[in-house]
Amino acid sequence: MKPIAELVKDLADRYGRQRCNLLPILQGVVEQEKYLSEYSMFEIARELDLPVTEVYGTATFYSFLECKKMGKYIIRVCKTITCSMKGERQILMAIQDMLKIKIGETTQDGKFTLLETNCLGFCHKAPAMLINNEVYTELTPEKIREILSSYLHDKIIGGEHVG
Amino acid sequence: MSDNDIVKRADFIFKNENDWEEVLTKSLARTPNELINELISSELKGRGGAGFPTGLKWKLTSELKSDDKFVICNADEGEPGTFKDREILSRVPFKVLTAIALCGYVIGAKQGFIYLRGEYFFLQQELKKAISEFEFFCKEIKYDFKINIFMGSGAYICGEETALFESMEGKRGEPRNKPPYPTAYGYQGKPTVINNVETLAHTFTIFKYGAKRFYDLGVQFSRGTKLFSVSGDTPKPGIYELELGMSLSDFVDDFGDDDTKAVQVGGASGFLVPRKKFSATSIGYEGKLVGISLPTGGSMMLFNSSRSMFNVLDNYLNFFAEESCGQCTPCRVGCQQLLKGIKAVKRGEKPASYLDKLLSLAETMQYTAKCGLGQSVANSFTSIVENFREEMIY
Numbered sequence: 001m002k003p004i005a006e007l008v009k010d011l012a013d014r015y016g017r018q019r020c021n022l023l024p025i026l027q028g029v030v031e032q033e034k035y036l037s038e039y040s041m042f043e044i045a046r047e048l049d050l051p052v053t054e055v056y057g058t059a060t061f062y063s064f065l066e067c068k069k070m071g072k073y074i075i076r077v078c079k080t081i082t083c084s085m086k087g088e089r090q091i092l093m094a095i096q097d098m099l100k101i102k103i104g105e106t107t108q109d110g111k112f113t114l115l116e117t118n119c120l121g122f123c124h125k126a127p128a129m130l131i132n133n134e135v136y137t138e139l140t141p142e143k144i145r146e147i148l149s150s151y152l153h154d155k156i157i158g159g160e161h162v163g
Numbered sequence: 164m165s166d167n168d169i170v171k172r173a174d175f176i177f178k179n180e181n182d183w184e185e186v187l188t189k190s191l192a193r194t195p196n197e198l199i200n201e202l203i204s205s206e207l208k209g210r211g212g213a214g215f216p217t218g219l220k221w222k223l224t225s226e227l228k229s230d231d232k233f234v235i236c237n238a239d240e241g242e243p244g245t246f247k248d249r250e251i252l253s254r255v256p257f258k259v260l261t262a263i264a265l266c267g268y269v270i271g272a273k274q275g276f277i278y279l280r281g282e283y284f285f286l287q288q289e290l291k292k293a294i295s296e297f298e299f300f301c302k303e304i305k306y307d308f309k310i311n312i313f314m315g316s317g318a319y320i321c322g323e324e325t326a327l328f329e330s331m332e333g334k335r336g337e338p339r340n341k342p343p344y345p346t347a348y349g350y351q352g353k354p355t356v357i358n359n360v361e362t363l364a365h366t367f368t369i370f371k372y373g374a375k376r377f378y379d380l381g382v383q384f385s386r387g388t389k390l391f392s393v394s395g396d397t398p399k400p401g402i403y404e405l406e407l408g409m410s411l412s413d414f415v416d417d418f419g420d421d422d423t424k425a426v427q428v429g430g431a432s433g434f435l436v437p438r439k440k441f442s443a444t445s446i447g448y449e450g451k452l453v454g455i456s457l458p459t460g461g462s463m464m465l466f467n468s469s470r471s472m473f474n475v476l477d478n479y480l481n482f483f484a485e486e487s488c489g490q491c492t493p494c495r496v497g498c499q500q501l502l503k504g505i506k507a508v509k510r511g512e513k514p515a516s517y518l519d520k521l522l523s524l525a526e527t528m529q530y531t532a533k534c535g536l537g538q539s540v541a542n543s544f545t546s547i548v549e550n551f552r553e554e555m556i557y
Contacts (some may be wrong), residue, residue, distance in 0.1 A: 036340055081244070083392045085470065118245070119241060121249055121283070123400070133284040
């Protein structure tokens with residue numbers, strides 16, 4: 001992992017230092033760090049010569065740009081109507097039961113954060129969730145245990161890749 | 164088509180894309196005006212849900228003089244119950260890329276973007292590969308055009324076209340006032356055509372087969388086919404390409420589970436149609452002579468009698484309250500108040516007549532909210548509360 005100042009500089013070199021490059025840079029930091037710390041927002045503001053309030057204002061607008069410390073794997077369970085009808089609650093219970101955390105919390109070892117999210121666009125394969133950028137669909141409590149075990153051992157089972 | 168299909172299926176969108184090079188080369192040999200006229204006579208309307216005539220959009224942008232113009236493919240598919248655009252981009256990406264490049268040719272843009280929602284990050288790599296192959300071919304035929312992917316970060320509102328521009332400019336995704344419209348003042352303040360993924364895929368079909376083939380499908384004012392994302396209480400959830408203009412009762416006969424109580428047409432921002440109105444409702448754009456026509460981005464969510472409409476509305480309002488950008492008061496406060504209001508009525512803290520006050524609040528939002536999000540909350544709110552009032556109270 002690169003130190004943040006270096007990461008921000010690299011991202012700015014790659015995307016540019018215009019205002020329109022802000023989002024890709026924020027996303028790049030989140031990809032490595034999983035969230036935007038105050039320090040990283042200061043660094044980005046300095047690198048792009050923007051008021052730090054602008055960086056903060058933009059970052060906090062987007063639900064995937066987390067601004068508080070997150071775990072290595074961010075679990076986002078879809079809570080929108082179809083997933084909620086097709087058993088989102090059981091899925092959440094299975095996750096909570098296995099990881100011993102509630103929604104919004106991170107495990108002690110900093111490995112998992114559990115969140116809910118709005119429609120992931122997999123309503124026909126509900127219930128669905130994201131772990132980082134990987135999509136998992138047609139979930140059942142059994143499947144949850146299988147998927148999470150794979151993450152616990154850092155041997156990740158791939159999710160959905162096509163439609 | 165199997166025997167128990169009641170609604171007419173079609174197969175254009177996902178049909179092979181292998182001839183994209185030919186379609187691109189042949190179309191580039193025609194004049195921009197010919198292509199625009201082809202689109203106008205096909206009567207293709209925007210498939211994202213709003214239904215603006217695509218040919219006109221291209222024409223308006225093509226007529227403006229500007230050093231820079233842009234084409235943007237809106238792949239910020241966030242409407243609950245919609246999942247067709249991802250399927251298009253993963254199965255026939257070259258159709259979309261060809262359409263973007265042809266739009267660029269027609270309006271005089273050298274650059275196109277695909278604004279892809281953050282949730283579809285996993286599509287990015289394949290799409291990038293397709294883009295480089297596509298750009299390589301463009302270079303070969305000496306057509307100078309670039310396409311970039313811009314990733315979203317989990318904000319529903321960024322599917323609203325002007326919010327999408329703001330987001331691409333590195334700002335909060337807050338919708339702008341309209342007018343000026345994107346055709347004149349879009350990304351970076353330049354004339355911009357922004358089309359839904361599916362709309363672009365249809366233009367490919369039209370350029371390939373000609374306008375007539377498309378126009379002959381569907382009904383008056385609602386020509387062509389449309390992809391429908393079917394989910395909820397149905398034995399066959401999935402993506403279907405159907406002709407526009409079908410009646411909702413036919414749709415339910417085909418896709419329902421024999422116990423369908425209501426269908427949400429057009430996602431959370433669309434309308435809920437109860438069983439008694441199925442036969443009076445058709446799926447298409449406004450202007451049909453008989454019955455109610457509901458336009459849609461293609462989201463069809465079916466609910467059977469085991470579902471509580473209160474829970475459905477509660478879920479939608481939570482969604483809107485979270486996704487409201489917070490810029491204008493009617494939407495920011497309205498969504499919260501509607502949500503609090505229905506809960507208070509349910510708990511008996513407010514009388515049933517309070518629902519009427521909430522209905523009038525929803526109407527106010529419809530007139531005063533700045534963008535489509537705030538304006539359309541009233542669609543689902545009003546259609547659910549009016550048709551299932553008892554379920555809101557007891």
